[in-house]
Amino acid sequence: MTGMSKAFIGELIAECVAVFIIIVFGDSVAAMYSLYDPSPYKLAYWGVCIVWGLGVTIAIYVTGAVSGTHANPAVTLALACFRGFSWKKVLPYWAAQVLGGFLGAVIVYTLFSPVIDHYAALHQIDRLHDGAGAGVFFTHPGDFITPMHAFVDEIILTAMLLLGIFAVTCEYNTQAPQANSGALIIGFLVAAIGASAGYLEAWAINPARDFGPRLFCYFAGWGGSALPSPGNYWWVPIAGPLIGGVIGGAFYQGLLKPFMPSLNKTRDSNTAHD
Template sequence: MSTFIAELLGTMILILLGDGVVANVCLSKTKGNNSGWIVITTGWALAVAIPVFIFGTISGAHFNPAVTLGMAAIGKLPWAQVAPYIIAQMIGAILGACLVYLAFLPHFKEETNAANILGTFATGPAIRSTVGNFLTEFIATFCLLFFILGIANTPMADGISPIAVGMVIWVIGLTLGGPTGYAINPARDLGPRIAHAFLPIPNKGSSDWGYAWIPVVAPICGGVVACLTYAAIF
């Protein structure tokens, strides 16, 4: 139960802060409106690092089904724990998105741009291309898991590892994030997309379910392949 709660709360915090920075940048009339990509990528990096500090020693701080499945594929997590981890992550992601909605409630009520509203919750491609978007998410998530495994095998002073994980998220966002918004996490995209679908947001438009499978399937594939590759090499 402690690992379930850790994954739920950690993912909730991750989405609250991560989607929160997107809301702050994209929604009209916020004081952070139009502050740009550097703010978004920095916010997401810190959104990941902070719950890793809090919950890393309890659950391993996955907060991401691609991480959970990748670790299980190489024997670093029992398969019996995979479903509870992913269920906790999905619940946490939905709750985190609902908290973002409440935190920015007046701005959601006044926002008329459906793309800005959806972008606060879920990712979307800058150029829609099934193959291209899939490859971007696959490559970015491969990097995420490969880098995380490398960091885990690098001797560090206590407390430094979560900072290194945050730097991984930051550099992926800065370098590979532009084409698709770097979901690199099925729960991060699907949970808030579900929240977008049921929350009573004026002018919200479509939840873009036709695209939704890419930020779920591609990160899982990229993460599992990265873990298997790392295990085969090292």
């Protein structure tokens, strides 16, 4: 095994582990929110949001040195479009991320399956026909939201996510957090998106976060309520974030980065030396 191929395998493992961590924390707090009565979070929704955000932060601290922690196909695509990430790595990264989501859902199911079964029995619903407990694992439109409206929402929210990520990680942005604090700020960004818009359709903003657990649920008894899901919704949390991520990255690269003073100083310095 060459050094390059060994390093690439390490990157894929890291991406898988990163999404795994996010799902273990995030879907578990979704279970705490939705399966218990009284819920510890129904009147304290910020708690759900901050746990998802901290899951992202922890994932970055665990895996960032190996792969850069994309942990999101929308991030990988945007980095390939605008930050020089190798296009040859995009599909393998996506596969590793979805696998991480699948494996994370396995752990959450292991933890909460008795509670899911009790919830279904109490409300006289089942997984296959009623999607009992499905909200623990994957997203769906909230009240008054159609699939097409959710598609637009996901484009907008993921654009905001990538705008923030590009700003936090831009080497020319003197206002970006320094050293290793960027992971915490990105986690807060995820939490802020959830706190401000999570009830629309559970703020997937990440195809792997939704599709990996959804794929697990398809095989774990949810069947058609997971894939293709009511209203054939399954594609929305995939396509919306992929489009939105590119838009958010383009917005930062095209409208803000060219005006960074430190970038212009570097250009002026290079021009002076020519």
